[in-house]
Amino acid sequence: MAMGGLIYPIFGNWVWGGGWLAHLGQTFHLGHGAVDFAGSGVVHATGGMAAAALAIVLGPRIGKFNRDGSPNAIPGHNLGYVVLGTLILLFGWMGFNPGSTLGATDLRIAVVAVNTLLASCFGAIAAMAWTNARWGKPDISMSCNGMLAGLVAVTGSCAFIAPWAACVIGLVAGFLVCWGVWFLDHRARIDDPCGAISVHGLCGIWGLLSVGLFADGTYGAGWNGVSGTVRGLFYGGGLSQLGAQAAMVVVGAVWAFGSMYLLFVFIRRFVKIRVSPEVEVAGLDMAEFGAVCYPEFVLRSATNAHLSPAEAGLLVLPQDAGDTREAEPSTEVLDELAALASPSTWPCSAVRSGQRDVETPPPRPDLRRDDHRQRPGQYADRALPATTSRPSG
Numbered sequence: 001m002a003m004g005g006l007i008y009p010i011f012g013n014w015v016w017g018g019g020w021l022a023h024l025g026q027t028f029h030l031g032h033g034a035v036d037f038a039g040s041g042v043v044h045a046t047g048g049m050a051a052a053a054l055a056i057v058l059g060p061r062i063g064k065f066n067r068d069g070s071p072n073a074i075p076g077h078n079l080g081y082v083v084l085g086t087l088i089l090l091f092g093w094m095g096f097n098p099g100s101t102l103g104a105t106d107l108r109i110a111v112v113a114v115n116t117l118l119a120s121c122f123g124a125i126a127a128m129a130w131t132n133a134r135w136g137k138p139d140i141s142m143s144c145n146g147m148l149a150g151l152v153a154v155t156g157s158c159a160f161i162a163p164w165a166a167c168v169i170g171l172v173a174g175f176l177v178c179w180g181v182w183f184l185d186h187r188a189r190i191d192d193p194c195g196a197i198s199v200h201g202l203c204g205i206w207g208l209l210s211v212g213l214f215a216d217g218t219y220g221a222g223w224n225g226v227s228g229t230v231r232g233l234f235y236g237g238g239l240s241q242l243g244a245q246a247a248m249v250v251v252g253a254v255w256a257f258g259s260m261y262l263l264f265v266f267i268r269r270f271v272k273i274r275v276s277p278e279v280e281v282a283g284l285d286m287a288e289f290g291a292v293c294y295p296e297f298v299l300r301s302a303t304n305a306h307l308s309p310a311e312a313g314l315l316v317l318p319q320d321a322g323d324t325r326e327a328e329p330s331t332e333v334l335d336e337l338a339a340l341a342s343p344s345t346w347p348c349s350a351v352r353s354g355q356r357d358v359e360t361p362p363p364r365p366d367l368r369r370d371d372h373r374q375r376p377g378q379y380a381d382r383a384l385p386a387t388t389s390r391p392s393g
Contacts, residue, residue: 003050007259011252012042018224021251024244025226031212031241033224034248037112038100040156040207041252048201049256052190057264058273060191062280071185074193077294079140086144090120093151097158108159108219115158116151119170123150126174142181145195146174152200153207157214160230165214173203205249212242 127146180198231237
């Protein structure tokens, strides 16, 4: 509500509603003022800065960082949906960017569409090249982030640039998002589960600055009340337009990050915004929705140890006509899970010893939200073993 009702509308008015950032060209002779065609800054950078604020306030997930600060990868659970979602976003972007011309009679719509596609492709190529050079194989998740990074970066400049510039912008964005994920994990120690800070925040900023570099002077006559077309540094526009874009970056970052950080800190004083460590490790499906989304991966715990294998959601593998066998988790995994709660609330030892029946169902753990802000390394000794060293994107 705060983002949609206050922070985003105010910043949008400053840029798109004739506000003071839009008038930088008239008041301070900074090009055409702040130029953001479809929202690299107003939409994406604002969201990325808000995501950074919340990530800092919440703290990292359990097991994300070791005691020495080194990160562990926590991959997404369904790579197919990641790819499908990325392609759906790409399809939607083809209405988002060209539609910002506000009319199909504006022939610039064709240039916008071509530039959008080119930037997305080159963003994906750059991310694939980065991960292939580093690990010997391209990472699909990071490649999807590269495609989204290219889309985010070109959103602000797609109407003002030539197709070759869209390729460069997408290429830089693809490398930038990979570096951003690495930097947040290894230097800033900020847990960004889906890469929102890098994709939307970092590449949104790059998209704004690219207007001041690559605008070719073929579009934008009279933009924000300034005569002439929008020109960037590489097309004889000097530093004036780049200065206006840089001012927008600084103001947007301070406004979005600062206001959202203060808001989240304030809310945390009155409302618990993070689940307990036990619920976080067990998964939020049961705690939030009262149902198990992936029963084939459910581990037997205090909440289901008194149930039959089928009722508990444990995978039953048929061996022959008269035999079934439960897919038991490894002892190492059970040991790690057992360390997250006391034996009275998580009797994993009963499972390890082969005990199947519990006469009295143990009390269910408290599934109410609790504000457990984790510091890096706080639960390092309880971390689940990482399956890969690659960034999850």
